[in-house]
Amino acid sequence: MVSQHTLAVIIRASGENTLKALIKIIKKQLLPEDVLVVLEKEVCFEDKLKLGFQKAIELNKDFTVFIDADILLRKNALRKVRENLHRLEVKDFGFGFLLFDRFYEEPKFRGFHVYRTEILKKAINFVPNEGEQLRPETFVKNQLKKEGYTWQNHLTRYVAGIHDFYQSPKDIFYKYLVRGKRSQNDIDGLIRKFEKSNVDDFAIALEGIQASKKMDSISNNKYLYNNSENNFRSVKIIDLDKLNVDIITIHNLFKKYKFNSLFWKSLA
Incomplete structure (x- = not known):
């Protein structure tokens, strides 16, 4: 209905x-x-x-x-x-x-x-x-x-x-600077995953987590952290208007679930 x-x-x-x-x-x-x-x-x-x-x-x-x-x-x-x-x-x-x-x-x-x-x-x-x-x-x-x-x-x-797909290096860095403080239960697993990966996004996220460990507190204000070196990293240009979000979502869900029941429930 x-x-x-x-x-x-x-x-x-x-x-x-x-x-x-x-x-x-x-x-x-x-x-x-x-x-x-x-x-x-x-x-x-x-x-x-x-x-x-x-x-x-x-x-x-x-x-x-x-x-x-x-x-x-x-x-x-x-x-x-x-x-x-x-x-x-x-x-x-x-x-x-x-x-x-x-x-x-x-x-x-x-x-x-x-x-x-x-x-x-x-x-x-x-x-x-x-x-x-x-x-x-x-x-x-x-x-x-x-x-x-x-x-x-x-x-x-x-x-x-x-x-969090297609985000800029500076935004990825800040997101994981914050997540390094507020998602303590997830951090060790994320670090292990990112360290094993050769994906650029994951490497930047790892840098954010590592930087958060050196800080006592983090603000929910990204504009206070806008001078990161990640401002100057090269970014792969993607025409977001041409993306088919349904296909991207379904592709990633299939990689995660194959054809089990959660895959079909995720689509419904």
Whole structure:
């Protein structure tokens, strides 16, 4: 069943290579009553999170989809959002979709969040100040859970697209500078994988993790780390407009799962 609820789609951007391609993909999926907004202000993530919530409340659509600009979506992603809205219970304040992650090489919950807009009037009060939390959005969700609301990450195994593919060296370095601090349970496995690989992206990510080990704390503000030597690395030019995100997603899912049940659930 496809919901008739209205959507606001808000892209949170900070100079990602994939932004323009993502905008084109989303515009093809919007219904006439939907609206798309791109937040590109050069501020820390906490401020961008609050700005997004403020904009969503102002637009006052039934649901708001927040998408980070390091994502590329499959052609039916927003339709899948609508198909899952009716599955939410009254106290559910939203849900996430899986994305195939470039560096983990498996589906992960990343920057794709569908919120019941009405709840954002509460959520905005929980947005932390810069530097107070390593995972600001997770912190907000946890505070809402304490208020009796539920976030659903188990509505579907559908994989909505790809995450962290085709990013710039400086962005990869910063992402893994941050992840080196906030994803402690994953780091040893990632280091082993990256050390065995000859993939340039993985080598840069490894440098980010190693740099994070020398720092006491990391800010969720990439603009504070913009003088990295990775600004000057050569970048392979790819015409992102010609990419078929569905094919790329399916190809990577097949490499991960072959033809087992998770492969088919990821496509549905």
